[in-house]
Amino acid sequence: MRDLLPSTNADGLPVVPMSEEQKYLFDLKGWICLPGLLSDDQVATIREHQMKFRFEPESLPVEERNSMGGPSQILLDHPVIVGVLNETVSHQNIASDTCYGFRFERTRTDYREAGRDNFRPHGGGGYFNFCGNSHLYQMLPGKVHSGLTRVVWEINEVGPGDGGTMLLSGSHKAAFPRPESLSGRESDVWDTYTCPPGSALIFTEALCHTGTRWTNEKRPRLSLFNLYNTVNSKWGMCSVPREVIASMPPLRQTLFRGAWVGAGDKMNRNMYYDEENYAI
Numbered sequence: 001m002r003d004l005l006p007s008t009n010a011d012g013l014p015v016v017p018m019s020e021e022q023k024y025l026f027d028l029k030g031w032i033c034l035p036g037l038l039s040d041d042q043v044a045t046i047r048e049h050q051m052k053f054r055f056e057p058e059s060l061p062v063e064e065r066n067s068m069g070g071p072s073q074i075l076l077d078h079p080v081i082v083g084v085l086n087e088t089v090s091h092q093n094i095a096s097d098t099c100y101g102f103r104f105e106r107t108r109t110d111y112r113e114a115g116r117d118n119f120r121p122h123g124g125g126g127y128f129n130f131c132g133n134s135h136l137y138q139m140l141p142g143k144v145h146s147g148l149t150r151v152v153w154e155i156n157e158v159g160p161g162d163g164g165t166m167l168l169s170g171s172h173k174a175a176f177p178r179p180e181s182l183s184g185r186e187s188d189v190w191d192t193y194t195c196p197p198g199s200a201l202i203f204t205e206a207l208c209h210t211g212t213r214w215t216n217e218k219r220p221r222l223s224l225f226n227l228y229n230t231v232n233s234k235w236g237m238c239s240v241p242r243e244v245i246a247s248m249p250p251l252r253q254t255l256f257r258g259a260w261v262g263a264g265d266k267m268n269r270n271m272y273y274d275e276e277n278y279a280i
């Protein structure tokens, strides 16, 4: 089997390639949930950082004042997430052991208490979109490209009926418009997941998905909505300031380089991050 680079992340941890089962399910459904990727200590540290960032940002140094700042930056290139993105998003022509083959787009922290709703189904059918629309999905026998790809980190447990993200499995390849009669919150076409703290939900933005009402009175939903894209595409504005990126190791910084490739003969290759090669 070919090696997908990089083989270690910015913290020197070995990247974990997707299993055959994970690849099959991701392609079939358009999403996978990977439970319990973080230790209890990591979850506690990241939760503390997120709560400070949300409720008292001035208490943090400027380089930590972002969803992906400070101790939370390890989520950007967690070894399991890199394994998934190497397989589903990376442009491997310009990936190396010192440069990722994909880009980070943007992030936000969601703190959702009981009663907060976010039901607004969108997306689906991305297999039929052209490349100017990053919400696309492409496939050949044995290989897929997931386009704009969402990684949702669940920092608190998501239990049955709590109100995790709802996903319309398979809709990234759906040829027909979604009928109104199947689109309601109560429709049984929706799938969802339960997971312990420190889990990641990963889905192609080509898939129809929606938030819903958070119902758990005992704990809020605390999630980080991270977005990745291939190196030559950019959908949104970057939400991570330069001073936050400056505090990261060089390999992690390559997630924030400009959106270009340039891998042809005698051309510069986009395999570095610096003050000028930064995607705003």
Ligand SMILES: O=C(O)CCC(=O)C(=O)O
Pocket (backbone or CB within 6 Å): 118, 164, 165, 166, 209, 210, 211, 212, 225
């Ligand atoms: O709120 C959620 O669970 C999903 C959010 C969503 O659909 C999105 O960010 O595109």
